[in-house]
Amino acid sequence: MIYVLGIDSGSKKSGWCVLRFEEESDAFGHGRRKALANRAPVFVEGGHNENAAVETRTAFYTVLGIESPEGIAFAPKGGGVVPALLKTARATGGFSALARLNGATVIEATANTCRRVVVGKANASDAKVKAWVHANVLGWPKRSNSHMRDAAVAAIYAARIVGKAVAA
Secondary structure: OEEEEEEEOOOOEEEEEEEEEOEOOOOHHHOOOOOEOOOOOEEEEEEEEEHHHHHHHHHHOOEEEEEEOOOOOOOOOOOOHHHHHHHHHHHHHHHHHHHHHOOOEEEEEEHHHHHHHHOOOOOOOHHHHHHHHHHHOEOOOOOOOHHHHHHHHHHHHHHHHHHHHHHO
């Protein structure tokens, strides 16, 4: 089994989620593992915390899926948008660097990429993501926020990418 930490980066707080995935092990004799099984991931824990608290979690997992920011930095009503986007990008880089320093595999992708691969539509609404996560992640709590759900989608995306890599 493999545990994947998913992170939805934010400027001050980030959503995070740990999911457990089952692996097929019938190919160990050849020194390779098959792709992650098509079984549903299992919710382990999650939250929406200050970035420093999320950083400490990166040391405990060998696979991380991080939703990376994208967009155009503009400030039509002042300078507030640009600093927030830069802080989010800095947090994403910090999570990624810490995990890589600890030897983890880090998979970064934009929200549109994660949602397209996992949910089936790049611009899926938060309501569609919520419905998909509740239907496809075993043990998902009845109450969660969009940041936790986005972190779960990032974790599932990462598990799929890593699963394809180890299946070869």
